Amino acid sequence: MPEHTPASPEALFRHGLRLLLDKDIPAWISLWDEDGVMEFPFAPEGWPRRLEGKAAVAAYMRDYPDHIDLRDIPDLRVHRTEDPGTIVVEMRAEGRVVATGAAYDMTYIAVVTFRNGLITGYRDYWNPLAVREPGVDFTGSTR
Structure with missing residues (x-):
């Protein structure tokens, strides 16, 4: 495990959120x-349901800050599971949609797995119908 990587899944997840708030996507991908x-189990037709490999996740997230200006995670609850490498996270994210200036307020539930201090799985259960801005997809990239 790299020296800078937090030891516990919860610490690693919280560190990752800080990187997203700092708009440091390359560090988050690391x-x-x-x-x-x-995975996105609730993705509507035409949207990705599964990204396989770090490179695919990186491509998906690369332009995120250009589309969603994430400003705060005011509500965060991390639940441990029987598997020490898996956590369930409930959180709310606030910010704005860059293209329109509209408020971005999204609630998420994620099941996140870790091995050797790295994210190996991220199942993101969120409501894609909550974002209805024309021309902006659910990842924040333009269509």
Whole structure:
């Protein structure tokens, strides 16, 4: 495990949130295992449901700050599971949609798995219908 990587899944997750708030997407991607998988079980038709590998996650997140100006995570609850490498996270994110200036206020539930201090799985259960800005997809990238 790299020296800078927090030891526990909760600490690693919180560190990752700080990186997202700082808009440091490359550093956030560095927290991922090469074979990590990101899933969106509620993704509507035409949107990605599964990203396989660190490179795919990086491509998906690359322009996130250009589309969603994430400003705060005011509500965060981390639940441990029977598997010490898996946490369930409830959180709310606030910010704005860059293209329109509209408020961004989203509630998420995520199941996140870690191995050797890296993210190996991230299942993101969120409501894509909550974002209804024309021309902006649910990741914040333009369509």
